[in-house]
Amino acid sequence: MKPVKIYTKEGCPYSRALKRKLDHDGITYVEYDVLKDQAKLYEMLLLNGDQWKVPTIVWSDKGVEIGFHGA
Numbered sequence: 001m002k003p004v005k006i007y008t009k010e011g012c013p014y015s016r017a018l019k020r021k022l023d024h025d026g027i028t029y030v031e032y033d034v035l036k037d038q039a040k041l042y043e044m045l046l047l048n049g050d051q052w053k054v055p056t057i058v059w060s061d062k063g064v065e066i067g068f069h070g071a
Contacts, residue, residue, distance in 0.1 A: 003028040005058040007044040009035045015055045018068040 004022065006029050008015035022029050032040035034054060048056045048066050057065040 001028075002060040003030045004060065005030050005032065007032050007034050007040060007047075007054055007056040007058075009033060009054050012054050014068045017070060018055045018057070021068070021070070 004027055006015070006018060006022075008018075008031055010033055019029070019031070032044070034041040034044055044054075044056050045051070047058060047064050051066055053066050055068050057068070059065065
């Protein structure tokens, strides 16, 4: 299974919670900090319809999900 792509920003509590959940569930992910990598910021905006919301999650089998609410 391909790793999940997550677009985050430093200091975001939702991004931290998502990473804890993925780690707990044993799900491999690649993280991109959109404040440190402008190309990844633009990539995230293309994927999520120009929404400046993190985390943006790209699942290999479920598409794009915006935000994390602890589920």
